[in-house]
Amino acid sequence: MTFRTIMEPFRIHSVEPIRMSTREERSACLEAAGFNLFRLRSEDVAIDLLTDSGTGAMSRDQWAGIQRGDESYAGSPSWFRFEAAVKHLFPYEHVIPTHQGRAAERILFSQIAGPGKTIPNNTHFDTTRANIEFTGATAVDLVIAEGRDPASEHPFKGNMDLAALELVLETADVPVVFMTVTNNAGGGQPVSLENLAGVRALCDRFGVPLFLDACRFAENAYFIKTREPGQAGREIEHIVREMASYADGMTMSAKKDPMANIGGWLALNDDELAERCRTMLILTGGFTTYGGLAGRDLEVIAQGLEEAVQEDYLRYRVRSTAYLADALAAAGVPVVRPTGGHAVFIDARALLPHIDPLEYPGHALAVALYREGGIRACEIGTVMFGRRPDGSEEAAPMDLVRLAIPRRTYTQAHFDYVAEVVAYVAAQAEELRGLEITHEPRQLRHFTAAFSPIR
Numbered sequence: 001m002t003f004r005t006i007m008e009p010f011r012i013h014s015v016e017p018i019r020m021s022t023r024e025e026r027s028a029c030l031e032a033a034g035f036n037l038f039r040l041r042s043e044d045v046a047i048d049l050l051t052d053s054g055t056g057a058m059s060r061d062q063w064a065g066i067q068r069g070d071e072s073y074a075g076s077p078s079w080f081r082f083e084a085a086v087k088h089l090f091p092y093e094h095v096i097p098t099h100q101g102r103a104a105e106r107i108l109f110s111q112i113a114g115p116g117k118t119i120p121n122n123t124h125f126d127t128t129r130a131n132i133e134f135t136g137a138t139a140v141d142l143v144i145a146e147g148r149d150p151a152s153e154h155p156f157k158g159n160m161d162l163a164a165l166e167l168v169l170e171t172a173d174v175p176v177v178f179m180t181v182t183n184n185a186g187g188g189q190p191v192s193l194e195n196l197a198g199v200r201a202l203c204d205r206f207g208v209p210l211f212l213d214a215c216r217f218a219e220n221a222y223f224i225k226t227r228e229p230g231q232a233g234r235e236i237e238h239i240v241r242e243m244a245s246y247a248d249g250m251t252m253s254a255k256k257d258p259m260a261n262i263g264g265w266l267a268l269n270d271d272e273l274a275e276r277c278r279t280m281l282i283l284t285g286g287f288t289t290y291g292g293l294a295g296r297d298l299e300v301i302a303q304g305l306e307e308a309v310q311e312d313y314l315r316y317r318v319r320s321t322a323y324l325a326d327a328l329a330a331a332g333v334p335v336v337r338p339t340g341g342h343a344v345f346i347d348a349r350a351l352l353p354h355i356d357p358l359e360y361p362g363h364a365l366a367v368a369l370y371r372e373g374g375i376r377a378c379e380i381g382t383v384m385f386g387r388r389p390d391g392s393e394e395a396a397p398m399d400l401v402r403l404a405i406p407r408r409t410y411t412q413a414h415f416d417y418v419a420e421v422v423a424y425v426a427a428q429a430e431e432l433r434g435l436e437i438t439h440e441p442r443q444l445r446h447f448t449a450a451f452s453p454i455r
């Protein structure tokens with residue numbers, strides 16, 4: 001008999017208090033923060049779904065790793081444990097540790113990108129795009145059409161559009177093709193093995209290397225196991241190694257699936273490029289056996305990698321995210337389908353059709369979720385993407401609110417609470433009003449802009 005209840009596959013060993021606040025207190029916090037949720041104190045948040053990056057709970061064995069960490073400058077045992085754990089899943093020749101994913105991106109693109117180059121991806125994550133553009137190169141997103149349609153039920157909405165990729169490879173100067181697994185910016189949607197093989201074949205034809213942005217590789221492998229024909233009987237580790245086998249290297253943030261609070265790496269097979277990247281690392285991050293991390297961080301990542309591919313964990317992870325999405329859908333809240341691995345995305349433009357995109361329906365919803373229930377979510381819409389370089393504004397393709405789920409951190413009762421708050425806010429959707437921006441920086445305005453409600 002398989003029971004329906006999703007039981008968390010862990011017991012709680014150490015607890016963090018959640019401070020309960022009143023609606024009046026939260027209204028005052030919003031005023032003080034200029035209605036920007038990034039400017040709140042996290043202690044004033046009850047359920048923090050701003051991001052799943054570095055916010056997960058570590059296991060007993062990861063905390064033990066903190067104690068075991070060896071802080072030798074060069075050649076520490078913690079480094080060798082880290083390197084072996086990475087190579088066990090991603091058997092690339094060279095592993096270069098970094099303090100975050102974006103540091104790996106910066107090192108790689110400083111060596112291979114530059115003016116005149118074009119780098120395709122299914123969808124570039126914002127730091128990936130920014131690091132490419134910083135070198136003067138062009139970043140293009142080539143996800144399949146279904147990946148841009150919130151309602152499409154395609155099982156692999158992160159797949160690359162192979163015909164579009166072929167065209168770019170024929171016409172542009174492409175130093176590397178990237179594939180982001182899962183496709184974070186596109187809703188945490190997975191990429192199939194079949195599509196990876198197709199991208200590989202094109203890269204072979206044009207003699208171009210393929211790299212993975214592998215931040216959520218384990219969730220992607222679990223979706224392959226449960227959705228791709230012929231994969232159900234395979235172990236997650238084997239699927240991960242097959243994913244890795246199509247690529248020549250990877251960039252990685254250990255703050256995602258590896259369940260660490262900090263860290264990342266760059267891995268690759270090309271000896272000459274690896275040497276140049278290591279030189280850059282020493283210049284800007286640290287020596288090649290720690291890369292800006294402490295030995296104890298390397299232990300935590302090595303242990304986290306083992307835990308990330310355990311099927312009990314992944315089943316719980318993916319099903320608990322779907323549990324929240326299904327509860328919202330049942331309450332009539334429009335959510336992006338199918339549910340991805342790390343987050344639930346609410347279609348705020350559909351929920352709040354009376355708020356013009358330039359009055360930020362996603363942001364209005366995120367502010368209301370905080371005011372009513374102390375839930376912090378993240379607008380992914382016109383606030384984040386609507387400002388053009390010349391300072392003018394246009395509506396983003398979608399106005400979404402992302403509820404990102406930290407790993408192993410919240411229980412089913414927390415999800416029930418979130419669903420109840422969202423349903424309560426959605427029931428009063430007509431009363432919500434938009435906001436205007438009273439102050440904004442020139443770039444990445446969502447982090448620091450100040451807003452005022454339109455009365």
Ligand SMILES: *Cc1c(COP(=O)(O)O)cnc(C)c1O
Nearest residue numbers: 100101102125127184213215253
């Ligand atoms: C988080 C993330 C990054 C950047 O990693 P950081 O550790 O935040 O620097 C790159 N790509 C994807 C897909 C991510 O989710």
